[in-house]
Amino acid sequence: MSDRAVLAVEDLTVTIGTRRGPARAVAGVDWSVRAGETLALVGESGSGKSMSVLAATGLAPRSARVTGRVHLLGTELTGLPGEDRRRMRGRHVGFVFQDPMTSLNPVLTVGRQVTEAGEEHLGLTRRAARARAVELLDLVGIPSPAERVDAYPHQFSGGMRQRVVIAMALACEPDLLIADEPTTALDVTTQAQIVELVADLQRRLGTAVVWITHDLGVVAGIADTVAVMYAGRILEQGPVDAVFTNPSHPYTTALLAARPDPDGGGDELVTIQGSPPSPLDLPAGCAFWPRCPVRGAARCEHELPPLVPVAADHHVRTFYPHHTDGGVPT
Amino acid sequence: MARFVLRRLLQSCVVLLGVTLVVFLLLQLVPGDPVRVALGTRFDPQTYEALRARAGLDQPLVAQYFDYLGRALTGDLGVSFRSGRPVTSIVLERLPATLSLAVTAVVFATLIAFPLGILSAIRSGSFVDHAARVFSQFGVSVPDFWMGIMGILLFAGVLGWLPPSGYVALTEDPAGWASHVALPAATVGLVTASILTRFIRSSMLEVLSEDYVRTAEAKGLRTRVVVLRHVLRNALIPVVTVVAVQLASLLGGVIVIEVLFAWPGIGRLTYDSVQARDYPVLQGAILLVAALFLLVNLLVDILYARLDPRITVR
Known part of the structure; x- marks a missing residue:
């Protein structure tokens, strides 16, 4: 599988040194994404979804210790010198971050920011890079790109800035696009446009996409496979149809139930009681156990459930798959 | 841009006008009679009255002020009580000494502070960082006159490499000027460098945690490019103010240092004219310093607009 994967991580762990001790941000995850495919990493804030991707591509904070194996286009990245990793990342991976208001440098023109990766990795001349920047801005739907290329980020709206960031990410025609909650900071109509833009670009360019989000609506719309993360681990993973029609982990079930109904049915939002455990002090057993509607089994508290298949390519980390009614298992 | 500069120059003139008024009034409050001091032991009532009348000091305050202002506009800042020479030329001939000392000190300081501040920020927690912090702590806490004395003892006394004090004009003898x-x-530069190193370090650290720096790293740019193009350009904006304030205050003359090194600059002049109650010279010196300060501020505002496209000058 890893030979066909654009990016594959195996047994990835990320431990971040903090003043109050080591924090386990990612506690051993495996996932991979193939060309033309979209993998959605879903989870609450702090579930380790962003950290696993940043760590895999060498962008984890300096205080983080990363273990595991990461293959990018068949090349093992772990153990590679930082310089080589930097080159691989710039050449083959494009990033779109959460907040376009802060992810662009305020003192450089957007053209400069779009072109610099091309100059660095493709050896484009300033002039060729500029022409390419205009092309890219056009591709992501920025009107009159030949003039806008010399504008500064503050002269763009949020949605337009995110288009600039996407153009920047595509500068070297990457094999993989990482979208880290790219719509969270945008208003709803703009969100839909950005999702549509990325989906369209992916169809045209055949890029693999890792989409990090907590928006299950987006996942249903664009992802091929989904991995649900909680407290640094994957709880459920599989083709998006299988996971959505047949959620097998109580957490996934609860997440799907907590989706607000867009048709306005019901006045109250359904929530999951409690909050995730601190990464400084992860429980020995299932991290979701204290909040799990399928309570009662002492086993869950002390023993970590393994990731087991429930169908082809569909895996789940629980002792009690398909328990969705809150009843105590027997 | 031209309109911006013109408007700022006009504003500066208003500020200068305010400065003349404040200085004029303040000097009225200072105890001591300049004419008495000027006469010293040769005091007798007749000469005293004559001298007072000649200096215009028998006129009402308002008349004195407007008289002073009117002549100041034509470049005539009055005559020194002590030497009888025109204040304008006394003040202007001190300018090169102060200017060359201030500029040399700031250049020296930036040459130390920039590499040190940048390294200290990007390798925060490392040996370089700790060394830089000890250096800047030392620089801001040790008095500059003490460092000056130690410098004289070491480089002029023990090693004999440099003259202990004195001034040679740059235009006359560049090598002699440099050694002096x-x-x-x-x-002076060591103190400035300490302050600057701290500012550059903290400004760099703040920018380093910005999202757009992560974006730049995500693009796979070289560390050097990330630091210089993305971090430093943004970190520079607040640092420019600090450099300017330092430069401006050095242009005002570093009194203690100029006295210690017998450096004939504005600071030394201010010191001497206070001692001698030579009000016209003191007024002239303060006016010149204020004008220099305003000029530096104007330059900083223009530089700001060049560094940060979000600032528009209109």
Whole structure:
């Protein structure tokens, strides 16, 4: 599988040194994404979804210790010198971050920011890079790109800035696009446009996409496979149809139930009681156990459930798959 | 841009006008009679009254002020009580000494502070960082006159490499100027460098945690490019103010250092004219310093607009 994967991580762990001790941000995850495919990493804030991707591509904070194996286009990245990793990342991976208001440098023109990766990795001349920047801005739907290329980020709206960031990410025609909650900071109509833009670009360019989000609506719309993360681990993973029609982990079930109904049915939002455990002090057993509607089994508290298949390519980390009614298992 | 500069120059004139008024009034409050001091032991009532009348000091305050202002507009800042020479030329001939000391000190300081501040920020927690912090703590806490004295003892006394004090004009003898400016400039510059290193370090650290720096790293740019193009350009914006304030305050003359090194600059002049109650010279010196300060501020505002496209000058 890893030979066909654009990016594959195996047994990835990320431990971040903090003043109050080591924090386990990612506690051993495996996932991979193939060309033309979209993998959605879903989870609450702090579930380790962003950290696993940043760590895999060498962008984890300096205080983080990363273990595991990461293959990018068949090349093992772990153990590679930082310089080589930097080159691989710039050449083959494009990033779109959460907040376009802060992810662009305020003192450089957007053209400069779009072109610099091309100059660095493709050896484009300033002039060729500029022409390419205009092309890219056009591709992501920025009107009159030949003039806008010399504008500064503050002269763009949020949605337009995110288009600039996407153009920047595509500068070297990457094999993989990482979208880290790219719509969270945008208003709803703009969100839909950005999702549509990325989906369209992916169809045209055949890029693999890792989409990090907590928006299950987006996942249903664009992802091929989904991995649900909680407290640094994957709880459920599989083709998006299988996971959505047949959620097998109580957490996934609860997440799907907590989706607000867009048709306005019901006045109250359904929530999951409690909050995730601190990464400084992860429980020995299932991290979701204290909040799990399928309570009662002492086993869950002390023993970590393994990731087991429930169908082809569909895996789940629980002792009690398909328990969705809150009843105590027997 | 031209309109911006013109408007700022006009504003500066208003500020200068305010400065003349404040200085004029303040000097009225200072105890001591300049004419008495000027006469010293040769005092007798007749000469006293004559001299007072000649200096216009028998006129009402308002008349004195407007008289002073009117002549100041034509470049005539009055006559020194002590030497009888025109204040304008006394003040202007001190300018090169102060200017060359201030500029040399600031250049020296930036040459130390930039590499040190940048390294200290990007390798925060490392040996370089700790060394830089000890250096800047030392620089801001040790008095500059003490460092000056130690400098004289070491480089002029023990090693004999540099003259202990004195001034040679740059235009007359560049090498002589350089050897004379080295010690006072290094003394003043060390203090400035300490302050600057701290500012550059903290400004860099703040920018380093910005999202757009992560974006730049995500693009796979070289560390050098990330630091210089993305971090430093943004970190520079607040640092420019600090450099300017330092430069402006050095242009006002570093009184203690100029006295210590017998450096004939504005600071020394201010000191001497206070001692001698030579009000016209003191007024002239303060006016010149204020004008220099305003000029530096104007330059900083223009530089701001060049560094940060979000600032528009209109």
